[in-house]
Amino acid sequence: xxxxxxxxxxxxxxxxxxxxxxxxxxxxxxxxxxxxxxxxxxxxxxxxxxxxxxxxxxxxxxxxxxxxxxxxxxxxxxxxxxxxxxxxxxxxxxxxxxxxxxxxxxxxxxxxxxxxxxxxxxxxxxxxxxxxxxxxxxxxxxxxxxxxxxxxxxxxxxxxxxxxxxxxxxxxxxxxxxxxxxxxxxxxxxxxx
Amino acid sequence: xxxxxxxxxxxxxxxxxxxxxxxxxxxxxxxxxxxxxxxxxxxxxxxxxxxxxxxxxxxxxxxxxxxxxxxxxxxxxxxxxxxxxxxxxxxxxxxxxxxxxxxxxxxxxxxxxxxxxxxxxxxxxxxxxxxxxxxxxxxxxxxxxxxxxxxxxxxxxxxxxxxxxxxxxxxxxxxxxxxxxxxxxxxxxxxxx
Amino acid sequence: xxxxxxxxxxxxxxxxxxxxxxxxxxxxxxxxxxxxxxxxxxxxxxxxxxxxxxxxxxxxxxxxxxxxxxxxxxxxxxxxxxxxxxxxxxxxxxxxxxxxxxxxxxxxxxxxxxxxxxxxxxxxxxxxxxxxxxxxxxxxxxxxxxxxxxxxxxxxxxxxxxxxxxxxxxxxxxxxxxxxxxxxxxxxxxxxx
Amino acid sequence: xxxxxxxxxxxxxxxxxxxxxxxxxxxxxxxxxxxxxxxxxxxxxxxxxxxxxxxxxxxxxxxxxxxxxxxxxxxxxxxxxxxxxxxxxxxxxxxxxxxxxxxxxxxxxxxxxxxxxxxxxxxxxxxxxxxxxxxxxxxxxxxxxxxxxxxxxxxxxxxxxxxxxxxxxxxxxxxxxxxxxxxxxxxxxxxxx
DNA sequence: AATGAATGAGAATTCATTCAT
DNA sequence: TATGAATGAATTCTCATTCAT
Numbered sequence: 117x118x119x120x121x122x123x124x125x126x127x128x129x130x131x132x133x134x135x136x137x138x139x140x141x142x143x144x145x146x147x148x149x150x151x152x153x154x155x156x157x158x159x160x161x162x163x164x165x166x167x168x169x170x171x172x173x174x175x176x177x178x179x180x181x182x183x184x185x186x187x188x189x190x191x192x193x194x195x196x197x198x199x200x201x202x203x204x205x206x207x208x209x210x211x212x213x214x215x216x217x218x219x220x221x222x223x224x225x226x227x228x229x230x231x232x233x234x235x236x237x238x239x240x241x242x243x244x245x246x247x248x249x250x251x252x253x254x255x256x257x258x259x260x261x262x263x264x265x266x267x268x269x270x271x272x273x274x275x276x277x278x279x280x281x282x283x284x285x286x287x288x289x290x291x292x293x294x295x296x297x298x299x300x301x302x303x304x305x306x307x308x309x
Numbered sequence: 310x311x312x313x314x315x316x317x318x319x320x321x322x323x324x325x326x327x328x329x330x331x332x333x334x335x336x337x338x339x340x341x342x343x344x345x346x347x348x349x350x351x352x353x354x355x356x357x358x359x360x361x362x363x364x365x366x367x368x369x370x371x372x373x374x375x376x377x378x379x380x381x382x383x384x385x386x387x388x389x390x391x392x393x394x395x396x397x398x399x400x401x402x403x404x405x406x407x408x409x410x411x412x413x414x415x416x417x418x419x420x421x422x423x424x425x426x427x428x429x430x431x432x433x434x435x436x437x438x439x440x441x442x443x444x445x446x447x448x449x450x451x452x453x454x455x456x457x458x459x460x461x462x463x464x465x466x467x468x469x470x471x472x473x474x475x476x477x478x479x480x481x482x483x484x485x486x487x488x489x490x491x492x493x494x495x496x497x498x499x500x501x502x
Numbered sequence: 503x504x505x506x507x508x509x510x511x512x513x514x515x516x517x518x519x520x521x522x523x524x525x526x527x528x529x530x531x532x533x534x535x536x537x538x539x540x541x542x543x544x545x546x547x548x549x550x551x552x553x554x555x556x557x558x559x560x561x562x563x564x565x566x567x568x569x570x571x572x573x574x575x576x577x578x579x580x581x582x583x584x585x586x587x588x589x590x591x592x593x594x595x596x597x598x599x600x601x602x603x604x605x606x607x608x609x610x611x612x613x614x615x616x617x618x619x620x621x622x623x624x625x626x627x628x629x630x631x632x633x634x635x636x637x638x639x640x641x642x643x644x645x646x647x648x649x650x651x652x653x654x655x656x657x658x659x660x661x662x663x664x665x666x667x668x669x670x671x672x673x674x675x676x677x678x679x680x681x682x683x684x685x686x687x688x689x690x691x692x693x694x695x
Numbered sequence: 696x697x698x699x700x701x702x703x704x705x706x707x708x709x710x711x712x713x714x715x716x717x718x719x720x721x722x723x724x725x726x727x728x729x730x731x732x733x734x735x736x737x738x739x740x741x742x743x744x745x746x747x748x749x750x751x752x753x754x755x756x757x758x759x760x761x762x763x764x765x766x767x768x769x770x771x772x773x774x775x776x777x778x779x780x781x782x783x784x785x786x787x788x789x790x791x792x793x794x795x796x797x798x799x800x801x802x803x804x805x806x807x808x809x810x811x812x813x814x815x816x817x818x819x820x821x822x823x824x825x826x827x828x829x830x831x832x833x834x835x836x837x838x839x840x841x842x843x844x845x846x847x848x849x850x851x852x853x854x855x856x857x858x859x860x861x862x863x864x865x866x867x868x869x870x871x872x873x874x875x876x877x878x879x880x881x882x883x884x885x886x887x888x
Numbered sequence: 889a890a891t892g893a894a895t896g897a898g899a900a901t902t903c904a905t906t907c908a909t
Numbered sequence: 910t911a912t913g914a915a916t917g918a919a920t921t922c923t924c925a926t927t928c929a930t
Contacts, residue, residue, distance in 0.1 A: 129910070147425035149342035152903060163912050164904085170910095174904065229424035232340035261479060261487040265470065269491055272469045273462040280461065286454060294454040298462055298495075305494070324893075345920065356895055357922085363893090367921065517914075533811040535728035538899065549916055551902085556914090560900065615810035618726035647865060647873045654859065655852040655877055662851045663844065672840060680840040684848055687884070688877075708889070731924060743925085745890050753925065 132170045134160060136184075139177045144222040148178065148233045175237060182239045185223050188216045189246050196253040203307045206254050207300050210270065213250065214296050217278055225279040247271065256307045263306035270299035270306075325363045327353055332370045337415040341371060341426045368430060375432045378416050381409045382439050389446040396500045399447050400493050403463065406443065407489050410471055418472045440464065449500045456499035463492035463499075518556045520546055525563045530608040534564060534619045561623060568625045571609050574602045575632050582639040589693045592640050593686050596656065599636065600682050603664055611665040633657065642693045649692035656685035711749045713739055715763075718756045723801040727757065727812045754816060761818045764802050767795045768825050775832040782886045785833050786879050789849065792829065793875050796857055804858045826850065835886045842885040849878035849885075 138159050142151045153174055157164045171177045192212050199205040217224055227234055227243065234240035254267040277295040284291065331352050335344045346367055350357045364370045385405050392398040410417055420427055420436065427433035447460040470488035477484065524545050528537045539560055543550045557563045578598050585591040603610055613620055613629065620626035640653040663681040670677065717738050721730045732753055736743045750756045771791050778784040796803055806813055806822065813819035833846040856874040863870065 131910080145425075146429075147342070149340070150425075150429075153905090154903075165906085165913080166911055168905070226425075231422035232343075232419075236339075236343075261483060262490055264477070265466075265474075265484075265487045265491045268470075268473065269462065269466040269495075272466060272473070273458070276465050276469070277458065277461075280465070281458075284457065290454060291458075294458045297455055298458045301498070302462075302491075302495075322892095346922090347920080355893095358896075358924090359894055361922070362895095515913095532815075533728070535726070536815075539901090540899080548914095550900085551917075552915055554901070555916095612811075617808035618724075618729075618805075622725075622729075647869060648876055650863065651852070651856065651860075651870075651873045651877045654856075655848065655881075658855050658859070659844075659848040659851060662855070663847075666847065666851070667844075670843070676840060677844075680844045683841055684844045684881075688848075688881075691880070710889080732926090733924075742891050744892080744927085747926070748890060 131160075131162070131166070135167060135170055135177065136181055140181055140222050140226070143178065144226040144229075147230050148226075148237070178237060179239050181223060182243070185220045186239075186242065186246070188219065189213075189250070192216060193246065193249050193253070196250075201253070201257070203304065206303050206307070209250070209253055210274070210296060210299050210303060213271075214274060214292060214299075217274060218292065221278055224275060228275050228279060254303055254306075260309070263309060266302045266306040270302035273302075274299050324353075324355070324359070328360060328363055328370065329374055333374055333415055333419075336371065337419045340423055341419075341430070371430060372432050374416060375436070378413045379432075379435065379439070381412065382406075382443075385409060386439065386442050386446070389443070394446070394450070396497060399496050399500070402443070402446055403467070403489060403492050403496065406464075407467060407485060407492075410467060411485065414471055417468060421468050421472055447496055447499075453502070456502060459495045459499040463495035466495075467492050517546075517548070517552070521553060521556055521563065522567055526567055526608055526612075529564065530612045533616055534612075534623070564623060565625050567609060568629070571606045572625075572628065572632070574605065575599075575636075578602060579632065579635050579639070582636075587639070587643070589690060592689050592693070595636070595639055596660070596682060596685050596689065599657075600660060600678060600685075603660060604678065607664055610661060614661050614665055640689055640692075646695070649695060652688045652692040656688040659688075660685050710739075710741070710745070714746060714749055714756065715760055719760055719801050719805070722757065723805040723808075726809050727805075727816070757816060758818050760802060761822070764799045765818075765821065765825070767798065768792075768829075771795060772825065772828050772832070775829070780832070780836070782883060785882050785886070788829070788832055789853070789875060789878050789882060792850075793853060793871060793878075796853060797871065800857055803854060807854050807858060833882050833885075839888070842888060845881045845885040849881040852881075853878050 135156065138156050139151070142155060142159070153164050153167055156177075157167055160166075167177070171180065192209065195212075196205065196209050199208075234243065251264075251267055251271060254270065256263055274295055277291070281288075281291045281295070328349065331349050332344070335348060335352070346357050346360055349370075350360055353359075360370070364373065385402065388405075389398065389402050392401075427436065444460055444464060447463065449456055467488055470484070474481075474484045474488070521542065524542050525537070528541060528545070539550050539553055542563075543553055546552075553563070557566065578595065581598075582591065582595050585594075620629070637653055637657060640656065642649055660681055663677070667674075667677045667681070714735065717735050718730070721734060721738070732743050732746055735756075736746055739745075746756070750759065771788065774791075775784065775788050778787075813822065830843075830846055830850060833849065835842055853874055856870070860867075860870045860874070
């Protein structure tokens with residue numbers, strides 16, 4: 117009935133887009149299970165049935181959100197693949213990743229706060245793969261366990277910082293810079309040890 | 310009636326405990342919302358109503374789990390309060406926290422993976438307070454934003470490590486040591502910079 | 503599919519109405535608490551969930567019944583407000599009230615027999631206000647306690663008569679006339695004393 | 696297990712009595728269905744199971760309450776039977792009935808407000824019979840429909856007054872007198888017309 | 889004279905989903 | 910491009926009741 121859940125044609129009416137927006141907002145705030153289609157449709161001023169015109173299932177809505185998100189990360193990974201594995205490259209990866217994160221903050225927050233749900237949400241595995249790819253591009257040539265932890269910690273702190281820092285006073289941009297600095301330090305140390 | 314039936318009837322005074330065990334197991338695996346009381350009671354071989362004899366609500370079950378968990382953390386905080394704020398103390402805090410984490414791994418994993426749920430679970434706020442307390446005890450005297458991030462990152466990486474490292478090959482104890490090392494490094498750097 | 507099956511499928515736009523009808527019938531007979539949504543839906547040949555499409559809660563169903571009932575009473579009160587406070591007016595109030603009562607007999611009977619339930623049913627208070635209004639319009643200018651009781655007794659006897667007289671032999675219309683006569687006497691006496 | 700639910704032996708421990716007291720209080724306020732055994736036992740500081748030591752079922756508790764109540768009414772009826780059917784006697788019946796009412800006000804209030812429940816409570820029918828008996832003793836020799844209504848109205852107003860007058864300002868004793876006066880008037884009129 | 893532990897039945901409510909229009 | 914009406918399956922929770930101790 118729908119022409120394809122991938123993502124074309126979302127420029128005709130803007131309803132599809134609006135569903136995604138509202139869904140993201142609610143799900144980021146309340147979690148996947150707690151957010152009902154009724155709630156989404158009510159906030160949109162349409163009926164539940166309307167959602168089913170645009171998406172095959174509830175999960176489909178979330179999946180569609182992540183598809184939009186995956187693209188920049190895939191591009192980042194593709195880019196990283198073609199660079200020499202220097203420290204400079206790794207730093208640039210973190211910088212770029214920080215930008216991707218900032219551009220899709222609510223979605224990352226959702227992921228961060230609903231990891232359990234993610235696991236049964238089909239795209240969960242996809243995302244994990246990406247993270248593993250990215251981690252591999254951060255690791256130094258000789259990988260000790262400690263260094264692996266450092267790089268992982270760098271990546272993870274960037275995610276977590278995204279939403280934890282909301283509670284800390286201070287300018288958002290500065291906080292992002294501080295996170296990036298710490299993450300870069302970690303990767304650098306991994307490289308130098 | 311004697312042993313030999315599929316599920317041995319170990320009815321004694323331990324039902325409450327058994328409910329907690331099963332609940333923790335299921336909830337850690339599937340998340341809070343996805344785990345129904347039916348599931349818990351069926352796996353236990355009792356009726357749903359029996360759960361309500363021991364706990365007032367579903368949330369109450371989870372809360373009871375966390376109460377057991379809070380105690381060691383509160384003790385750690387109390388201990389920290391009485392120590393001099395030296396780097397040595399901070400390192401010891403991390404070490405002890407690592408032990409607390411290891412002792413209640415499934416519960417921390419649940420927290421880690423269900424942060425969204427935690428927020429509406431009443432004990433969510435309690436736990437956040439503890440984390441803030443603990444973080445305060447890790448911070449150096451002069452706190453720059455970057456150093457705050459470092460300490461936060463140390464704490465958070467310990468949590469995250471708990472469950473992410475399951476996917477990595479290697480001895481569990483070694484992995485814990487590596488995480489503790491990275492966390493200690495982070496706090497040390499915060500202290501020295 | 504055509505007529506001939508046990509319950510003719512009169513699905514049209516009338517489901518909401520049918521729910522109200524069945525609910526009134528069952529609730530008048532068994533009381534509010536004793537009447538379950540399962541019972542209502544089964545007698546209707548729909549699922550429980552269908553009820554929730556038309557009404558937000560069980561209480562909502564009852565409230566909707568009473569809203570239909572309130573209108574004529576409100577009109578009566580409005581009318582009374584514009585009349586001179588003569589004895590003639592008061593008699594007319596009783597007459598009209600008797601008609602309203604007869605038109606919504608089952609509902610009044612429910613109220614009469616479930617006053618305890620009414621108190622927690624939200625419309626309970628509303629209705630009480632109406633009764634007080636109506637009573638005020640029946641009172642003579644100089645109100646002794648005894649006269650207040652007389653008027654109250656008049657009003658209340660009309661309600662009670664509604665259902666008690668079912669047990670007494672005789673023509674319904676005549677019984678109504680007798681009740682109205684007694685009530686009118688009471689108000690008249692209040693007026694003359 | 697219980698020696699008999701009728702009512703002997705309630706002087707040993709006073710628990711039985713206390714159960715009745717609390718049950719009456721709660722049921723008068725909330726109705727029969729809404730009052731749970733859990734509530735009763737909690738307010739008493741005993742377990743639900745304890746209630747079952749003293750009463751066979753929930754209904755049994757209520758029945759026991761009514762048994763205590765029926766006695767004075769039965770005595771009143773017995774007394775009435777032996778009097779000459781004069782107006783004076785009828786007036787005295789009302790007076791005595793008023794006293795009985797006052798002595799068991801909460802129970803009458805329960806009856807008044809839960810007529811629907813009464814019908815399926817087994818003693819419902821019993822009570823109805825008593826009322827009919829009493830009514831018969833109030834009726835004049837030549838009974839017109841109107842006069843029957845008057846007497847019924849007298850009886851009913853006494854009941855209803857019991858609890859409606861709680862909302863009216865003024866001394867309780869005076870209010871009772873006013874009600875009795877109106878009721879007596881009604882019966883007198885029935886007699887004279 | 890009472891409790892601790894449990895049950896079976898049932899309640900109200902919510903949800904994702906479907907389909908004819 | 911939607912809506913109105915409905916469903917089936919599940920959920921949390923409550924209740925009266927039982928019984929061994």
